[in-house]
Amino acid sequence: MGIRKYAMLGAFALASFSLSAFAASAEDVTIRVWSLDRDIQPAPNLIKDFNKLNSGIKVEYRQIQFDDVVSEAMRAYSTGQAPDIIAVDNPEHALFASRGAFLDLSDMIAKSSVVKPENYFKGPLASVTWDGKYYGIPKATNTIALYYNKDMFKAKGLDPNKPPQTWDELVEAARKLSDPAQNVYGITFSAKANEEGTFQFLPWAQMAGGGYDNINSEGAVKALDVWKTIIDEKLASPDTLTRSQWDATGTFNSGNAAMAISGPWELDRMLEEAKFDWGVALMPVPQAGAERSSAMGDFNWAIFANTEHPEEAFKVLEYFVSQDDRMFKDFGQLPPRSDIAIPATGEPKKDAALQVFVEQLKYAKPRGPHPAWPKISKAIQDAIQAALTGQMSSKEALDQAAEKIKAVLG
Amino acid sequence: MKRILSSITDGRGFDVGLVSLPLAFLFVLSGLPLVYNVVMSFQEVDMFSLGSFSRPFVGFKNYIDLFGQPETWPILLNTAIFVTASIAGQFLIGFGLALFFWVSFPGASWLRGLFLVSWVMPGLVVGAIWNWILSGDFGVLNFLLRETGVISGNIFWRSDPSYSLWAVIIANIWLGTSFNMILLSVGLSGIPKDLYEAAELDGANAFQRFWTITLPMMRSTIGAIVALGLIFTLQQFDLFAAITSGGPNNTSNVTQYWAWDLSFRQYDFAKGATISVIMIVFVMFASVVYVRSTRHEVRG
Numbered sequence: 165m166g167i168r169k170y171a172m173l174g175a176f177a178l179a180s181f182s183l184s185a186f187a188a189s190a191e192d193v194t195i196r197v198w199s200l201d202r203d204i205q206p207a208p209n210l211i212k213d214f215n216k217l218n219s220g221i222k223v224e225y226r227q228i229q230f231d232d233v234v235s236e237a238m239r240a241y242s243t244g245q246a247p248d249i250i251a252v253d254n255p256e257h258a259l260f261a262s263r264g265a266f267l268d269l270s271d272m273i274a275k276s277s278v279v280k281p282e283n284y285f286k287g288p289l290a291s292v293t294w295d296g297k298y299y300g301i302p303k304a305t306n307t308i309a310l311y312y313n314k315d316m317f318k319a320k321g322l323d324p325n326k327p328p329q330t331w332d333e334l335v336e337a338a339r340k341l342s343d344p345a346q347n348v349y350g351i352t353f354s355a356k357a358n359e360e361g362t363f364q365f366l367p368w369a370q371m372a373g374g375g376y377d378n379i380n381s382e383g384a385v386k387a388l389d390v391w392k393t394i395i396d397e398k399l400a401s402p403d404t405l406t407r408s409q410w411d412a413t414g415t416f417n418s419g420n421a422a423m424a425i426s427g428p429w430e431l432d433r434m435l436e437e438a439k440f441d442w443g444v445a446l447m448p449v450p451q452a453g454a455e456r457s458s459a460m461g462d463f464n465w466a467i468f469a470n471t472e473h474p475e476e477a478f479k480v481l482e483y484f485v486s487q488d489d490r491m492f493k494d495f496g497q498l499p500p501r502s503d504i505a506i507p508a509t510g511e512p513k514k515d516a517a518l519q520v521f522v523e524q525l526k527y528a529k530p531r532g533p534h535p536a537w538p539k540i541s542k543a544i545q546d547a548i549q550a551a552l553t554g555q556m557s558s559k560e561a562l563d564q565a566a567e568k569i570k571a572v573l574g
Numbered sequence: 575m576k577r578i579l580s581s582i583t584d585g586r587g588f589d590v591g592l593v594s595l596p597l598a599f600l601f602v603l604s605g606l607p608l609v610y611n612v613v614m615s616f617q618e619v620d621m622f623s624l625g626s627f628s629r630p631f632v633g634f635k636n637y638i639d640l641f642g643q644p645e646t647w648p649i650l651l652n653t654a655i656f657v658t659a660s661i662a663g664q665f666l667i668g669f670g671l672a673l674f675f676w677v678s679f680p681g682a683s684w685l686r687g688l689f690l691v692s693w694v695m696p697g698l699v700v701g702a703i704w705n706w707i708l709s710g711d712f713g714v715l716n717f718l719l720r721e722t723g724v725i726s727g728n729i730f731w732r733s734d735p736s737y738s739l740w741a742v743i744i745a746n747i748w749l750g751t752s753f754n755m756i757l758l759s760v761g762l763s764g765i766p767k768d769l770y771e772a773a774e775l776d777g778a779n780a781f782q783r784f785w786t787i788t789l790p791m792m793r794s795t796i797g798a799i800v801a802l803g804l805i806f807t808l809q810q811f812d813l814f815a816a817i818t819s820g821g822p823n824n825t826s827n828v829t830q831y832w833a834w835d836l837s838f839r840q841y842d843f844a845k846g847a848t849i850s851v852i853m854i855v856f857v858m859f860a861s862v863v864y865v866r867s868t869r870h871e872v873r874g
Contacts, residue, residue, distance in 0.1 A: 234621075235838055263622050357818075357820055402710055403709060405733040
């Protein structure tokens, strides 16, 4: 480390020397950015616009695949080839931050006139925070809420303007809506054995006073019992255990499930495919007046600690942040900020849904943050699946998960 | 000097040179990673020490931890079932098809070639398609079984713990059958026809001819196929990723998928390497069988 530090100092010295010495020729500083955004998504477009400004900073973009983000990043970092800026999935952020791989941006943010922590939703901001310091800036955000088929509500004698508010109401509604003869399940969601399962279950545990560090609390056990009731009574398809959120919501769109728990990424497809009237409601809570919670997804920006141009890299991030108001209009992603209103799209169903999602975002909580999040998540997934397949009771399964998580937390 | 030179252009040196090239290639691209993998299984590795070689050695800790996990034995058992059932299915159906196409009828070889299409398809595509076929509510397989009256209610192939592993096995048998068939066809066509003519003259019936001529003559081909099958099924990863992700609750998880999950999902590279080492032992065994069964071919 010592040698690397000196080498870095040397590089700095050299860089600043060459900058001051050849100010006339003004070599552009090159900032490398990695993210998973495709050509119609924010990063490449914002970079194109930034490069047009000719600010003396040239940004190079590289697209990486979702599955490769972490492995590519760590390979690059451990061999000293890391980019200056990377977009990383929010539950992975702490892994890098806790090991000093990401730059502490607290001071730069404090001085910045563009990036203001108070503008952000609590959940996304918490996900870039480690040990009280900011190791990144939220890039975009999303959450989950309850979609429901208003036509089916009417057909089964339920009030389409009164979606279920509590868990009991949800299960009751699912029972009424479920119609095996018509191939209709009451509800659909995902309890898959990957991060999606955790993403969907954790909010339920949190609403009932549980959490990843308290996963076998009474409330969390009750939450899993509710899930178990839904699966055991076939109010949701048994394939819930192996289906992704995207595929699960597909069955809602085709009219084979009356309710669905998923996120705003479904909206465009639903508008196109769903041939019925639908609405979105906040996630039902354990009982009236209980604490709300929801999942929080999407990526964060971060600067690698071994960048040679931290100032310039931060300037690039500041530019990205300054364009946050384009996030929804141009790219259909929700900005992670509470101070930016989502503009109306002119599509009433979508606008109503977005309002609910923005409201739900206030309660969204990050997964972790913890450097060993994938292991914690795996323990939770295993518990969900063990209980839902009837191999263990909810209590036993979550006790086992708590045991595994305790070993991880140390 | 001249002796050495001439030996290189024409003689022992030339042979050594020819052999050393592929050997060096093998050593660098297969040998070193293998050794590296074994070393890693005795170390404490995380993503930040991936780039360096000097990592703390922890002895057999990874192995002890691994076998202390409740899911380890079930996953090893799953792997054994997966490998055995897949190979048995692929081989039996493949052999049946090979015998069928061996009987010459118009279009036999053409049809046989068509079967290879399944082998050419990428595993993820096959997995995605089987994912639909095996879907519980709307799957084609359930529809067929229901219409023919085999089942009364839907089977949730992917999500029922007692079927999930079999869901992947079915897909894998479909994927590997054609490869078995082609290799077995090659073996069959290598059997001299006069053996059968002689046997027929002596009054041997079709069953006797199969047991006393076809099977013994195919011994080395069969050995090679089973060994290759073991290697291919132990490699099978895409189908698990596409169909069950090892779920529900690890009931369809196998070592190869688990090793990936540990290394690249949970970033526990040491444990991932540890499982790989256990798998290497099995593959070594398969390799020995393969080498022994193909030895005839080299000499003959």
